[in-house]
Amino acid sequence: MANFYNDNKELRFHLQHPLMEKIVRLKERNFTEKEKFDYAPMDYEDAFDSFDKVLEVVGEICGDIVAPNAESIDAEGPHVVDGHVIYARGTQENIEALNKAGLMGMSLPRTYGGLNFPIVPYIMAADIVSRADAGFVNIWGLQDCAETINEFASEEQKAKYLPRVCNDGDTMAMDLTEPDAGSDLQAVQLKATWDEKKQTWLLNGVKRFITNGDGHISLVLARSEAGTKDGRGLSMFIYDKKNGGVTVRRIEHKMGIIGSPTCELVFKDAPGELVGDRKMGLIKYVMALMNGARLGIAAQSVGVCEAAYREGLQYAKERMQFGKAIIRFPAVYEMLATMKAKLDASRTLLYETARFVDMYKTYMHISEERKLEKEERDEMKQYQKLADIFTPLVKGMASEYSNQLAYDAIQIHGGSGFMKDYPVERIYRDARITSIYEGTTQLQVVAAIRGVTTGAYLAQIREYEAEKVAPELEYMHRSLIILTDDYEQAVKKVTASNDNEFVDFHARRLVEMAGHIIMSYLLLLDTNRDRMFLKSAKNYIAFGKAQVKAHAEFIRSSELNDLGMYKYEM
Amino acid sequence: MKGYKIIVLAKQVPDTRNVGKDAMKADGTVNRAALPAIFNPEDLNALEQALRIKDSFPGTTITILTMGPGRAAEIIREGMFRGADDGILLTDRAFAGSDTLATSYALGQALKKIKDFDIIIAGRQAIDGDTAQVGPQVAEKLGLPQVTYVEEVKEITGKKIIMKRRLERGVEIVSCPLPLVITVNSSAPDCRARNAKLLMKYKHAKTVTELQNSNEDYMHLYNDRPYLNIQEWTVSDIESNPEELGLSGSPTKVKTVENVVLQAKEAKIITSADNDIDQLMRELIESHTIG
Secondary structure, three states, X not given: OOOOOOOOHHHHHHHOOOOHHHHHHHHOOOOOHHXXXXXXXXXHHHHHHHHHHHHHHHHHHHHHHHHHHXXXXXXXXXXXXXXXXXXXXXXHHHXXXXXXXXXXXXXXXHHHOOOOOOHHHHHHHHHHHHHHOOOHHHHHHOOHHHHHHHHHOOHHHHHHHHHHHHHOOXXXXXXXXXXXXXXXXXXXXXXXXXXXXXXXXXXXXXXXXXXXXXXXXXXXXXXXXXXXOOHHHEEEEEEEHHHOOEEEEEXXXXXXXXXXXXXXXXXXXXXXXXXXXXXXXXXXXXXXHHHHHHHHHHHHHHHHHHHHHHHHHHHHHHOEEOOEEHHHOHHHXXXXXXXXXXXXXXXXXXXXXXXXXXXXXXXXXXXXXXXXXXXXXXXXXXXXXXXXXXXXXXXXXXXXXXXXXXXXXXXXHOHHHXXXXXOHHHXXXXXXXXXXXXXXXXXXXXXXXXXXXXXXXXXXXXXXXXXXXXXXXXXXXXXXXXXXXXXXXXXXXXXXXXXXXXXXXXXXXXXXXXXXXXXXXXXXXXXXXXXXXXXXXXXXXXXXXXXXXXXXXXXXXXXXXXXXXXXXXX | OOOOEEEEEEOEEEOHHHOOHHHEOOOOOEOHHHXXXXXXXXXXXXXXXXHHHHHHOOOOEEEEEEEOOHHHHHHHHHHHXXXXXXXXXEOOHHHOOOOXXXXXXXXXXXXXXXXXXXXXXXXXXXXXXXXXOHHHHHHHHHOOOEEEEEEEEEEEEOOEEEEEEEEOOEEEEEEEEOOEEEEEOOOOOOOOOOOHHHHXXXXXXXXXXXXXXXXXXXXXXXXXXXXXXXXXEOHHHOOOOHHHOOHHHOOOOOOOOOOOOOOOOOOOOOOOOHHHHHHXXXXXXXXXXXX
């Protein structure tokens, strides 16, 4: 009877952001599809109403089916029979329910059976599913791969594969990692060779740590150019499970997200279809795939934050010690308030980023249909830049917060939280991977530091700064302007060194400083629209300010020569 | 295979599962305004069985037939969001105050007008009255065989249907010729969730009365898309004897209704699943009830 959308009014708030109307208008090409499809919207209000109603269905399925299944899936896990994956019983139920509800291929065009939803409501669905079961959202969320097919594959391939995702419930996988190619994907060795007789590419080799590796349709990164050693020799292929040639050697025994099968795959003459151009596999397609996946992990992280916060809150209200509910002790309510502030901060950054992605991707798709006006082209470039620097920022910040919230949720439970009797221990284990896969936090920082050094974050902070807020919120606005000075000083100091190692050494601190200021501004602007965020904005700004000051102080007293002090053994 | 024609009998009921203090009026009748109106739960089990038949036999059509006030059109839409093709709302002041006899008479007359169907399927009983009489009475009035307490439709071949019945002391597998009336238990599988595309397709569906009372922005749609018009039948649309309708057709007279205050604050349903039993044991040990 629970509904994970309706019981969370913050979600509807983010869905109603002022920029949504423009996004939807572009995505719907001014609502021209209503003549062709009986489920296309008439106008913006109609589209919004559809998002709202469909998310209600997502919330219902998550509350009634996915969340109650989470515990048994965690205990049972998937297993391998005859080289293929059998999901836990609850996983199968979840997939079937979401499938029948038509919730696969949410963002794909209607021509292929998709719902043509923008990224924002799709990501919101991921946020909701993740709160219900962070392990399951991996399987469901791999429909992201279909977005890559939609972007880069041929018309023929789109027509062949996308309807299967939308209508038949085919699940997907992205096969990138190998035993010796993890963070460094340039080292991928899986071979793709053209077979003249069979007129197909054949894939041979091993992939490792592949989420849902036995999915129906897989995107495979493989070396198509024999003799090459780097990323320029890699191409992207579609492997269709119907053709056979790939077996699951084993499933990893993991700490968390146990329901999500992490597979080691053996390719033996598995036929593959080339996607797009040869040699562009890593350079272009994987980069796009990864950006989509990173946003997905950010959504997963926010869902985990939501689950952790709710578990902590409920326990703190129910648990009586010293004659009162423990939530009444400052040590506990402060912890919960900070958790809630971090949750709201991560979520507002998530949807801000999703909107940036929506804007540029929609323009990109439109540009395939017609030439964009100069104004539109400029806007596309602007949003693409923002999406590029915000995606690693939200992935990094939200995943770290999901770990912190899970930790605090257990702390609130005390000894009971350490036991298997409460969901928090599963949430804690599930959270741990978010700051690791699709690029560790350290690698998100590598991607995000450009936003610091090029001044792109600062420029966006200035945009937020220029927005008017109600007079009674002005004091928060002012304190953020001062905080931005601290950030600018720190950036100046580090970049003035002209030393890459020094920049790398402080990169995380600088990115976090930008992150705290950006999230503070977003919460302030949210509060300006709706006072339900007032406490979170105040608390986050207080928290963020302390963090920024600490980093600023660390950087202020740090010199290039000090780096040696950090090298114990090398 | 041309599929089957299925009529699902459904009722909109007050949600008596979560009753508050104001659930009853001073005179002992149900305060419908205080309770949310929902799709009767076992009718949803019945709809799911119909949808499964439709999944297996393409070309099958499902029509929701419901009797009730204007707002009962809501459950027809709910049915369409899940895969029903259309619906008929039987609504008229003349039907007001119907007990099970008058209800089954009105439904029966509506079904005689529909005429063409293979399977009539309904929930075993509605949660507001708990009589389990309407389904069987409809079957009697139409002279059709009835199979009650069905948990699963196992097989249909041509004009024969095989079902599993859930009885107190076990299960029974029965076979029956079509057409027939089936009533379905809550032990049958839950109904699937609403489907996103169907939801968007049918969300504007309305009865004539609803359309007249709304400031619908998309009036042109109702000409262009006939499926958005939910049929609304009044007493003049069916052949009937006024004596047998509504209050005059209802021999049941409520003498008094007592407001029973239960001692226990809350009840919990515990299934026989290992998880549930483990949880119960843990709670009992924790509260020192046992151990």
